[in-house]
Amino acid sequence: MxxxxxxxxxESLVDVLGHRRDYADGLARIERELxxxxxxxxxxxxxxxLRIRSLLGIAVTPNDEIAGLNPRNVATLHQWPSxxxxxxxxxxxxxxAEQILIDATGVTDERAEQAIxxxxxxxxxxxxxxxxxxxxxxxADLVLGLESAVR
Amino acid sequence: MSPRIEETDAxxxxxxxxxxxxxxxxxxxxxxxxGSKVDIVTREMVRIYSGRQSNCQYCSNTRVxxxxxxxxxxxxxxxxxxxxxxDLTDRQKVALRLARSFLIDPARFGSADQQALLAHFxxxxxxxLVLDLIRLRPGSKLHIATGMDDGHADLIVI
Numbered sequence: 458m459x460x461x462x463x464x465x466x467x468e469s470l471v472d473v474l475g476h477r478r479d480y481a482d483g484l485a486r487i488e489r490e491l492x493x494x495x496x497x498x499x500x501x502x503x504x505x506x507l508r509i510r511s512l513l514g515i516a517v518t519p520n521d522e523i524a525g526l527n528p529r530n531v532a533t534l535h536q537w538p539s540x541x542x543x544x545x546x547x548x549x550x551x552x553x554a555e556q557i558l559i560d561a562t563g564v565t566d567e568r569a570e571q572a573i574x575x576x577x578x579x580x581x582x583x584x585x586x587x588x589x590x591x592x593x594x595x596x597a598d599l600v601l602g603l604e605s606a607v608r
Numbered sequence: 609m610s611p612r613i614e615e616t617d618a619x620x621x622x623x624x625x626x627x628x629x630x631x632x633x634x635x636x637x638x639x640x641x642x643g644s645k646v647d648i649v650t651r652e653m654v655r656i657y658s659g660r661q662s663n664c665q666y667c668s669n670t671r672v673x674x675x676x677x678x679x680x681x682x683x684x685x686x687x688x689x690x691x692x693x694x695d696l697t698d699r700q701k702v703a704l705r706l707a708r709s710f711l712i713d714p715a716r717f718g719s720a721d722q723q724a725l726l727a728h729f730x731x732x733x734x735x736x737l738v739l740d741l742i743r744l745r746p747g748s749k750l751h752i753a754t755g756m757d758d759g760h761a762d763l764i765v766i
Contacts, residue, residue, distance in 0.1 A: 461722045463731055477735040479643060483636035484742060487629065494626035514715060553753075561752035562663050569612045569755065578613055579625035585753035586622055586633070589746025597742050599714035600706070606715035 460601045470594065473601050491587055492523070496579035500525035501547055505554035505584065506591040508534055512558060513595045514606030549575045550584055557588040612755045618747070621754055636743060645733045648675045649684075650700055654707045654737060655744055657688050661711045664748035666760040673765050682763075699728040703737060710741045 459466035460473045467473045474481035492499050503523045511517050511534065519531050530547070533540040537551045549572050556563050564585075573581045598604040615621040623630025644651070652675035659667025671680065687694035691704045702724050709717040725734060751757050 461719070462726075462734055474735045474739055476732040477645060477739055480636075480639045480736060480739045483632070483639040484739060487632045487636055490626070490629040490632045494629045496625045557749050557753055560663065561749040562757075564753045566610055566612070566755065569753070573612060582613060582618075582621045582625040582750070582754060583629065586629075586746050586750045589749035590742070592749075593710075593742040593745050596710050596714045597738050600710045600717045601738065602717075 458603055458605065460603050462601055468603065470597055470601070470603060473603065474597075487590070491583075491590070494583060496583040497550070497576070497587075498525065499523050500527070501550050502584070502587055504530060504534065504537075504547060505550055505588060507531065508537070508551055508554055509558050509588060509591045510595045511535065512555065513592070513599065515595055515598065515604045516607055546576060550580075553581075553584055554588045554591075557585060558592055561585075561589075610755050610758070616756075618751045618754050618756050622750065633747075640740065640743060645736045646703075646729070647678070648672065649678050649680045650703050651675070651737070651740055652680050653684070653688055653696075653700055654703055654740055656685060657704055657707045658711060658741060658744040659748055660689070661707075662745050662748035662752070664752055665757050666751055667744070667748050669760050669763050671763060671765045676765055702728045706734075706737055707741060710738070711745070 459468050462473050463476060471481060471485055474484065491502070500523055503520055503526050507517045507519060517531065517534065519526060527542060529542045530537075530540075533542065537543050537548060543551070553564065553572055556568070569581070576584070595604075599606060613621045615624060619630065619634065622633060652672050655672070656668060659670075684696065687696050688704065691701050694701075696704075705721060706717070706725055709721065729737070
């Protein structure tokens with residue numbers, strides 16, 4: 458869907474934000490590095506990204522380039538607390554993703570400690586940053602008219 | 609809430625966990641102010657609004673020195689919350705309206721809002737404001753989730 462910003466019908470966030478080129482390139486680099494890092498499995502990150510976009514009302518479109526993404530998990534993402542295909546590790550990450558989206562101050566000491574015990578400290582830190590980024594990129598898609606919310 | 613990691617800074621923690629990602633985030637922050645298109649006072653008001661909406665004490669109570677030097681004062685900051693009924697400039701109000709929509713209900717940023725924004729900002733300036741809004745909240749949330757947001761009740765200028 459073309460954005461209202463710009464005059465040439467830009468259809469991607471990168472293109473729209475490219476009107477401020479260097480700054481937009483910095484964001485593109487973060488995205489690249491996020492998928493290349495190994496502190497947390499990119500397939501789990503993708504589930505969190507999809508869950509956040511879904512909670513913000515955007516239709517779920519998985520990135521097919523992410524290795525190891527379980528299609529059954531994508532299909533039952535809204536049922537992650539009980540659907541049998543989700544691992545405890547994935548559930549901890551999705552629980553954190555939802556809490557960070559709704560209100561990061563709700564990540565209590567106890568909750569953080571339990572999460573770190575399961576996923577590790579490095580994964581916890583990367584996930585906390587990534588969830589904020591997934592959220593704001595989804596919000597940018599919506600505010601710029603690149604995505605419409607399913608209400 | 610107490611710190612959940614060894615580092616005393618959330619960005620240092622990110623760099624320790626994923627060095628290349630951490631470096632990219634640090635560079636992104638530098639690029640934000642390299643060749644800036646929007647005046648620093650307006651950008652600082654948007655940053656403070658984002659910090660408040662993210663419940664981040666540190667972001668809410670920090671002031672960027674460049675903005676203070678160019679006229680941002682606490683009487684202006686006090687008007688951010690109820691900006692619609694304030695005597696802030698129309699341009700500042702339009703920028704804060706974008707921030708409010710972005711952080712609360714982005715899908716409802718309609719054609720009247722878009723036209724008002726473009727009446728005050730060029731396309732590259734709107735792109736910069738949106739990039740600011742993309743950049744700010746992830747840092748706030750990282751800061752909070754890692755338990756580092758307590759103890760920032762006093763104003764600091766950086």
